[in-house]
Amino acid sequence: MDTDLARAWMLAVAESIEADRERLSRLDAEIGDGDHGTNMHRGFSAVREALDGVDSPSASTVLVKTGTTLISRVGGASGPLYGTVFRTVGKQLGAGDSDVAELAAALSAGRDDVCRLGSAQVGDKTMVDALSPAVDALTAADPAGGLGPATRAAAEAAEKGAESTIPLQARKGRASYLGERSAGHLDPGAASTALIFRALADVARG
Numbered sequence: 447m448d449t450d451l452a453r454a455w456m457l458a459v460a461e462s463i464e465a466d467r468e469r470l471s472r473l474d475a476e477i478g479d480g481d482h483g484t485n486m487h488r489g490f491s492a493v494r495e496a497l498d499g500v501d502s503p504s505a506s507t508v509l510v511k512t513g514t515t516l517i518s519r520v521g522g523a524s525g526p527l528y529g530t531v532f533r534t535v536g537k538q539l540g541a542g543d544s545d546v547a548e549l550a551a552a553l554s555a556g557r558d559d560v561c562r563l564g565s566a567q568v569g570d571k572t573m574v575d576a577l578s579p580a581v582d583a584l585t586a587a588d589p590a591g592g593l594g595p596a597t598r599a600a601a602e603a604a605e606k607g608a609e610s611t612i613p614l615q616a617r618k619g620r621a622s623y624l625g626e627r628s629a630g631h632l633d634p635g636a637a638s639t640a641l642i643f644r645a646l647a648d649v650a651r652g
Contacts, residue, residue, distance in 0.1 A: 447594065448543040450540070452505035453497055456512050458523040458645035461488035466641060473634040477621035482524065482634040489520035489528070505544065508520040509536030523564070523619065524635065527573060528613060530563055531556040546596045550584040557581050564618060568607075571628065573635035580604035580643045601647035608636035 447455075463486045470483030474554030496515045501599075502508045515526050521539045521601070532634050539551035568579075583603035586595035609632070616628035619635075 447505045447539065449502055449508060449550050451535065452508040453502065454649040455491055456490075456497060456508060458492045459642050460647050462641045462645050463490045463638065470524040470634050470638055472635040473499040473632050473637055476531045477616065477624055477628050478634065479620060482638065485521045485524055486638055489525060492519040504537045504539075504541045504617075506541060508535045509539065509601065511534070512536070519569045523594050527564055527635075529562050529610045531577070532560050535608050546584065546587055546589040546591075546593055550581065550587070550594070553581045553584060566618045568635050569614065570618045571611045571614040571621060571636075571640045572618050573631045573633070575611045575614070575633065576604040576607040576639035576643070580639070597643070597647040597650040601643040604640040608632060608640040611636045
């Protein structure tokens with residue numbers, strides 16, 4: 447991943463969140479406050495502004511700036527969680543371009559950090575249910591195949607992971623207050639995480 451791809455990824459996420467913000471908020475209204483789409487749209491709109499016209503020397507800089515912006519601009523728990531992932535990935539990537547294995551390792555570190563921050567694991571009905579299988583798929587991908595096939599596999603895994611949250615009973619966040627009533631609904635955080643990985647696959651495809 448180079449600077450141009452990282453920037454294109456973040457701009458693609460911003461577009462995807464903007465297009466899907468009403469759906470994300472509807473999903474959140476079923477088991478939460480109903481503002482996930484609005485908050486994510488606010489955050490990635492701020493990311494777009496932060497990256498606009500700024501000469502970022504590396505993918506690392508782009509992703510750290512994205513994470514910092516999300517932490518400061520996204521309301522609720524989402525800001526620190528998503529922001530932590532991007533900040534960690536950016537710091538792990540370093541100054542140079544990165545290959546599939548390096549991106550997978552950086553995302554794995556991001557997953558570890560967000561799991562610690564949110565005290566969440568797969569099966570808790572959170573963004574981790576989409577993030578973790580995406581990271582696993584990227585890690586298992588053939589490095590020789592390049593970012594295109596690897597990120598497609600990650601996006602597909604994230605989407606399947608998001609769908610897997612529907613029958614789950616939430617064990618974290620506001621949705622956990624609903625107990626058994628949280629089952630039968632798609633987790634909005636997992637849904638937005640799937641959008642993030644699909645955006646990566648789209649830009650990596652070229």
